[in-house]
Amino acid sequence: MIRYALTRLGLLVLGLAVASALIFLALRVLPGDVAQLVGGTQATPEQVEALRESLGLNVPLWQQYLGWIGGLFRGDLGTSLLTGTSVATELVDKAQVTVPLAAMSLTVALVVGIPLGILSALGRHRAGGTALSVAAQALAAVPVVWAGMMLVVVFAVWLGWLPPQGFPRAGWNDPGAAVRALILPALTIGVVEGAMLLRFVRSATLQAIGQDYVRTAAAKGLTRTRALLRHGLPNVGLSIITVLGVQIAGIIVGAVVIEQLFTLPGVGRMLVADVAARDLPKVQGELLALTGFVLVVGFVVDLVHRLIDPRQREAA
Amino acid sequence: MSTLKRLWSLSTGRFGILIVVLLVVVALVSLVWTPFDPGAVDARARWADPSWPHVLGTDNNGRDIASLLMAGTRTTIAVAVGAGVVATVLGLALAALGSLATRWVRESVAVLVDILIAFPVLLIAMMISAVWGGSLAVVIWAVGIGFGVNIARVTRPELRRVLQSDFVLAGRASGLTSWQNLTRHLLPNVAPVFIVQLSWGMAVAVLAEAGLSYLGFGAPVTQPSWGVLLSDLQRYIAVHPLTVIWPGLAITFTVLGLNLLGDALREAADPTLAERAPSARIHVPGVVA
Numbered sequence: 001m002i003r004y005a006l007t008r009l010g011l012l013v014l015g016l017a018v019a020s021a022l023i024f025l026a027l028r029v030l031p032g033d034v035a036q037l038v039g040g041t042q043a044t045p046e047q048v049e050a051l052r053e054s055l056g057l058n059v060p061l062w063q064q065y066l067g068w069i070g071g072l073f074r075g076d077l078g079t080s081l082l083t084g085t086s087v088a089t090e091l092v093d094k095a096q097v098t099v100p101l102a103a104m105s106l107t108v109a110l111v112v113g114i115p116l117g118i119l120s121a122l123g124r125h126r127a128g129g130t131a132l133s134v135a136a137q138a139l140a141a142v143p144v145v146w147a148g149m150m151l152v153v154v155f156a157v158w159l160g161w162l163p164p165q166g167f168p169r170a171g172w173n174d175p176g177a178a179v180r181a182l183i184l185p186a187l188t189i190g191v192v193e194g195a196m197l198l199r200f201v202r203s204a205t206l207q208a209i210g211q212d213y214v215r216t217a218a219a220k221g222l223t224r225t226r227a228l229l230r231h232g233l234p235n236v237g238l239s240i241i242t243v244l245g246v247q248i249a250g251i252i253v254g255a256v257v258i259e260q261l262f263t264l265p266g267v268g269r270m271l272v273a274d275v276a277a278r279d280l281p282k283v284q285g286e287l288l289a290l291t292g293f294v295l296v297v298g299f300v301v302d303l304v305h306r307l308i309d310p311r312q313r314e315a316a
Numbered sequence: 317m318s319t320l321k322r323l324w325s326l327s328t329g330r331f332g333i334l335i336v337v338l339l340v341v342v343a344l345v346s347l348v349w350t351p352f353d354p355g356a357v358d359a360r361a362r363w364a365d366p367s368w369p370h371v372l373g374t375d376n377n378g379r380d381i382a383s384l385l386m387a388g389t390r391t392t393i394a395v396a397v398g399a400g401v402v403a404t405v406l407g408l409a410l411a412a413l414g415s416l417a418t419r420w421v422r423e424s425v426a427v428l429v430d431i432l433i434a435f436p437v438l439l440i441a442m443m444i445s446a447v448w449g450g451s452l453a454v455v456i457w458a459v460g461i462g463f464g465v466n467i468a469r470v471t472r473p474e475l476r477r478v479l480q481s482d483f484v485l486a487g488r489a490s491g492l493t494s495w496q497n498l499t500r501h502l503l504p505n506v507a508p509v510f511i512v513q514l515s516w517g518m519a520v521a522v523l524a525e526a527g528l529s530y531l532g533f534g535a536p537v538t539q540p541s542w543g544v545l546l547s548d549l550q551r552y553i554a555v556h557p558l559t560v561i562w563p564g565l566a567i568t569f570t571v572l573g574l575n576l577l578g579d580a581l582r583e584a585a586d587p588t589l590a591e592r593a594p595s596a597r598i599h600v601p602g603v604v605a
Contacts, residue, residue: 015431026443141519141571143526146564149550153557164554253438257527261550272531275446283446291439298434 004306012299019291020072024065027280055081068284077285082277087285090270097167097266098255101182101189105251108190109197114240116194117201118233121209122225133202139195144254148188148261155184165263185262189254193247197240204239208232238309245301249294322584329580332515335573343389352380354387354540363556372562375545376552381559385566387540392522392570395455399521400514402460407467407510414468415475429468437462437520441528450533452525459524463517471510478505508585512578519574526567542567 035052036043043051052058056067071078077087116132123129139147156164162184168177208214209228217227256268263269267286274282323329346354351369358378366373372381414425441458448454478484478501487497528534529543530550537544545563553560 011427011430014427015434018428018431019435023443027447029447137575138568138572141568141575143523143546143564143567143571145527145530145550146546146560146567149546149553149560149564152553153560157554157557249434249436253436256438256442257531260531271442275442276532278446280446283442287439287443291435294436295431295434 001306005303008299008302012295015295016292019295020069020288021065023284023287023291024068027284028061028064072288077289078281080274080282081279082282087282090282091267091286091289094265094267094270096172097182097264098252098259098268100178101186101255101259101264101266102248102251104182104186105189105193105254106248108186109194109247109251112191112194113197114201117198118205118236120198121202121205122228124206132198136195136198136202139192140199142192142195144188144192144257145261147192148185148258151184151188152261165261167264181262181264185255185258185264188258188261189251193250193254196250197243197247200243201236201240204236205232208236211235238305241301241305241308245298248297252290252294319584323580326580326583328576329584332573332575332577332580335569336577339389339393339570339573342386343393346383346386346389350380350383350386352383354379354383356380363559373559375549375559381545381562384540384545385542385562388542388545388563388566391452391535391539391541392525392567395452395459395525396518396521396574398452398456399459399463399524400518402456403463403467403517404510404514406460406464407471407513410464410468411471411475411506414472415479425468426472429465429472432461432465433469435462437524438527441524441533445528445533450528450536452535452539455521455525455528455534458528459517459521463513463520466517467510467513470513471506474506474509475502478502481505508581512582512585515574515578515581519571519578522567522570522574526563 035048035055035057056064059067068078075088077091079086080090116136120129120132120136124133152164155162163181164184167181168174170177172178205228209224209232211232214224214227214232217231218224222230252268255266256271258264259266259269260272267290271283271286271290274286324333351371356379358374361370361374361378362376364370364374364378370380370382372385374380375384410425410429414422414429416422417425437458440462441454444457445451445454484497484501487501492500525534525541526543526546529541530547532547535541535544537548542563546560546567549556549560549563
């Protein structure tokens with residue numbers, strides 16, 4: 001186990017290094033001059049030169065990269081070109097919207113995906129099970145933005161139950177309004193991700209039904225459903241852990257799009273605005289934070305899976 | 317031929333094929349005919365309700381929504397095919413490197429693929445568009461790269477297995493050149509897994525086009541595109557909520573068709589794997605939009 005954890009940790013560190021290098025290089029092959037871009041077309045050559053120096057663009061690429069990485073270890077993700085604020089501070093600020101949104105979305109996805117997935121597998125020869133499976137197949141094909149728009153039309157425009165857009169100015173000082181603002185966005189992401197989870201849980205459950213130990217338990221007098229619940233589902237649970245890592249990545253990505261639709265002041269919306277404004281140091285920090293998060297989730301999920309699945313430990 | 321027949325015998329396969337064919341037909345027809353000029357602004361016909369001759373109604377500029385949707389099909393197909401080509405070239409190249417090169421290269425490629433596979437397509441797209449600005453090329457490259465590593469991940473073990481199989485050894489022994497061995501034995505054996513991934517990748521491309529165009533990083537606003545149409549109409553969602561249904565339905569149907577086609581292809585290629593299809597697909601992180 002320890003050897004596995006260390007190997008996996010090595011892969012994580014390597015992944016973070018590759019990710020940071022890719023992000024750094026991709027943003028440096030800009031056709032054009034960052035200093036000129038920041039200075040604007042009115043800037044004199046001397047001003048551009050001064051900017052270049054203050055932005056640290058006059059040193060070789062590898063020194064710039066090392067400087068950036070060195071800053072990371074001190075918690076310094078860089079400074080915005082446009083506003084001069086610290087990227088790390090802004091990330092922490094915006095995460096107060098994105099993290100609760102992601103947590104709520106994940107909850108919805110789990111509540112939708114797991115019980116309905118099991119039901120759909122148990123009832124696979126009945127109309128209900130088939131209907132669930134078809135609905136999940138269709139929902140998994142729905143673009144998240146559009147699902148959000150449909151929910152806005154129904155719950156905000158027609159029924160008027162929830163706000164169509166926005167986040168309270170008071171933020172979490174007004175918890176009721178903040179939660180209400182996040183319900184529709186979380187439902188949107190959660191239902192679409194939940195549909196994908198449902199499909200996975202269904203197929204995992206179907207596989208478990210076919211296993212010998214479930215059949216044996218059923219032969220020894222348990223009903224088929226009870227045999228499945230007691231002996232099959234623990235195995236389904238294990239494979240779901242792997243999927244959760246991917247789901248969390250999907251939820252973060254969904255948040256980028258959905259925060260735009262619902263004008264929520266979160267990490268995703270900030271990233272979209274910064275990409276459009278070409279605030280490169282900020283985009284660089286935000287992209288690294290997001291990919292880093294996805295990589296770390298993958299790492300944790302692998303470790304947990306390994307820790308609780310004895311078969312995997314033996315296989316090593 | 318027999319694969320096609322088997323595909324058609326599955327209801328999912330039939331549905332998938334019909335949708336893809338319909339899409340191509342609509343795109344071809346839109347080249348020579350649409351009910352109205354998709355770009356034509358008609359101030360007198362703003363927000364027409366669905367009725368003859370505007371069967372799906374018009375938008376805020378009096379443009380015919382049905383015609384815009386028809387023309388948008390071309391953008392969708394261009395992105396799906398473009399991303400498919402990039403993913404194929406990249407994926408097969410990585411798979412080949414990962415199974416044919418020296419041991420050191422093989423293992424580095426495997427690790428690299430494992431790392432890249434965790435990058436959500438949307439983040440790749442934003443990285444590219446931060447540099448080059450938004451365009452359809454961004455969508456094509458982002459999905460192509462994102463799915464290329466997926467194809468490599470799935471194809472490589474298959475390629476390795478076939479490489480060590482008896483019939484390839486026999487082929488080599490009986491004097492086939494590597495090229496002949498490749499075209500006669502390797503490609504036909506690797507093709508099934510690869511084609512399945514490709515059709516799922518194209519579904520992701522369609523979703524990505526919609527999402528990225530919506531965010532302003534995809535198709536330029538002047539181009540007929542389902543994603544652009546979605547973001548245009550969204551601004552009026554409080555007043556004209558129903559117009560937004562059409563582009564969403566078009567996207568959903570297309571993605572559903574490609575997904576089902578992928579599932580059916582998998583089942584037709586290897587019936588024992590059929591029930592596991594979703595678990596393989598779900599390993600695509602960050603399916604955008």
